[in-house]
Amino acid sequence: MAELKADVLVLGAGMVGVGAALHLQKRGRDVILVDRHALAGEETSYGNAGIIESASVFPYMFPRNAGEILYxxxxxxxxxxxxxxxxxxxxxxxxxxxxxxQPDRALRGAMGVLPLIRQSLVEHEALMAEAGVPELxxxxxxxxxxxxxxxxxxxxxxxxxxxxxxxxxxxxxxxxxxxxxxxxxxxxxxxxxxxxxxxxPDPGGLAKAYAALFMRKGGRCLVADATSLEQTSGGWRVGGAGNTAIAREAAIALGPWSDLVFKKFGYALPFxxxxxxxxxxxxxxxxxxxxxxxxxxxxxxxxxxxxxxxxxxxxxxxxxxxxxxxxxxxxxxxxxxxxxxxxxxxxxxxxxxxxxxLPDMLPVIGRAPNHPGLWFDFGHQHHGLTLGPITGRLLAEMMTGETPFADPAPFAAERFG
Missing domain, CATH: 3.30.9.10 (D-Amino Acid Oxidase, subunit A, domain 2)
Known part of the structure; x- marks a missing residue:
């Protein structure tokens, strides 16, 4: 099998990764979606409560009451x-x-993610209509x-x-x-x-419907070990044993396995x-x-x-x-x-x-500070289903030089030093 080439590798075919792949594709990027499974939405995106929580202003924070903490x-x-x-x-x-x-920090975080929360259901409705699955x-x-x-x-x-x-x-x-x-x-x-x-009523099915839309529009999927990502002189390579792909840029959207990749490149995020x-x-x-x-x-x-x-x-x-x-x-x-x-x-x-x-219950979205062409899109805590498509839009806007619809600063990796 020849080495596949593209503009962007998106690592992870859950709701977050598929959302990013669709929005990059919409902006003219040739995208390869990489996952260890042949089907999308087989992991975290499958096992949630199915709620697109567009009314969840405040993230799930650590309790402040001593009695509650003791409990x-x-x-x-x-x-x-x-x-x-x-x-x-x-x-x-x-x-x-x-x-x-702490209340002041939690409020700042909530206000940072609020524009994404407010837009989350609208983004899903548009994608469901395009994917032909409004019944979901x-x-x-x-x-x-x-x-x-x-x-x-x-x-x-x-x-x-x-x-x-x-x-x-x-x-x-x-x-x-x-x-x-x-x-x-x-x-x-x-x-x-x-x-x-x-x-x-079928979160895993919704991720699969979005992935099918991505494929119908010319996207490609590669079954490979996404944690094999390595930097090359021309960009980023993933895979091995005949199923490899290379691209100028790569986005880590591996949900709970994201640390297996970003740690390889020296990032000590509190994940x-x-x-x-x-x-x-x-x-x-x-x-x-x-x-x-x-x-x-x-x-x-x-x-x-x-x-x-x-x-x-x-x-x-x-x-x-x-x-x-x-x-x-x-x-x-x-x-x-x-x-x-x-x-x-x-x-x-x-x-x-x-x-x-992440400890502030906000995702990391944006550039990897020390590696040109590497991008982060993970840490969505309880809201991967809710935020996957809208954070995909935010990431794609950043990657393609558009003016982001919301301030991306609250989600930068640099916030952790």
Whole structure:
């Protein structure tokens, strides 16, 4: 097989990489999308809650309340779990996460990413129309359930703060919850319905649809080890054993595996992952779930996917490649069955994935400071599905010399020194 040549190599065929490839292609670049899988969206982009979170103004930051921190530290919280044996590996990063979550720093970060959040659903809608898959978008929003008055009051306060930035939400009492989701059971203090976000019932399928669009427009895909990237006199090469490609520029969009490449070139970014799990189950009888539903205090979310009802866990802090420990799914399952009539599992075992994170919960988008022609597009934390296409646009504008639609400075790698 001859060595392929292109203008740009995009490493990673998840939602982030495919989004970047499409926008570079739209601007006249010849792009090769490189992934270890023959199909797009087989990793992190497959295993999320399916929410295009266009109403999420404030990122998931480290708690500031001492009691809440102690609650998490004792490993009792359903939302967060950590592997004690892996603690030395991720504790330094957690310390940086804590300091990056100071209110003033967190607000600056939120304002930096807000233009991307606001545009995220619009960008997806345009791509879905072009890809011919408008049926993969539902525009009914999602629901947060609260079992205690204290948790509900806190959520209402957060909603009022978010309203300053254009977020809308409806406060639901028990009757209103039942009207929207008649098959839910439980004693709830109330709920909040966020109508603005979109929902995708097949996130992996959406990534594949976007990749198919990329191919129809002349894009090429290469199955190869993206971590083999090396610099050459003429640019960048990836692959080996007969499946190689070379280009003037390369963009790292490998999600939780991005560090395997950028570290090779001497970049010491504070990169880590938050692991998560999901399990699909059938609904019993004629039960129907209309929206993604978060049981906020019990730490799980149910989403009505095409494959079945997807039960998703909270966050697990552990090494990316450590063996699966789906304790959160196991604990959530009996609680989820009380919330909604779930039948048998569709999956043989829970799926495990990892969310790539920087301590300020902002992605790294832009030039690699010390290597001309190398670009970064990773670290989208919980919002890879949401932000993949719009950060792809931002990156493509930077790479092609356009005036970026949003200020890219908050996402520069140089922010970490």
């Amino acid at each position: 998490y530290a004792t490993n009792r919280a359903p939302h967060v779990r950590y592997a004690i044996g892996d603690l030395p590996a991720f504790l330094p990063w957690l310390v940086r996460y804590y300091f990056a979550s 978008l539902r525009k009914d929003g999602w629901i947060k359930l609260f079992r205690s008055e204290k948790a509900l009051a806190k959520a209402i306060g957060e909603l009022e703060r978010a309203r300053q930035y254009g977020v809308t939400g409806d406060l639901l009492d028990a009757k209103a919850i039942a009207a929207r989701e008649p098959h839910l059971s439980g004693d709830f203090a109330g709920a909040i319905h966020l109508p603005q976000p979109g929902f995708v 880590s992952v938050k692991r998560g799990y999901h399990l699909h189950l059938a609904a019993r009888g004629n039960a129907v779930l209309q929206h993604p539903v978060l049981d906020a205090e019990q730490g799980f979310l149910l989403a009505p996917m095409n494959r079945g009802i997807r039960l998703t866990s909270g966050v697990e802090f552990a090494r990316r490649d450590a063996p699966a420990t789906p304790v959160q799914i196991e604990r959530a399952l009996p609680r989820a069955r009380k919330l909604f009539p779930l039948g048998d599992a569709v999956d043989a075992k829970p799926w495990k994935g990892a969310r790539p994170c």
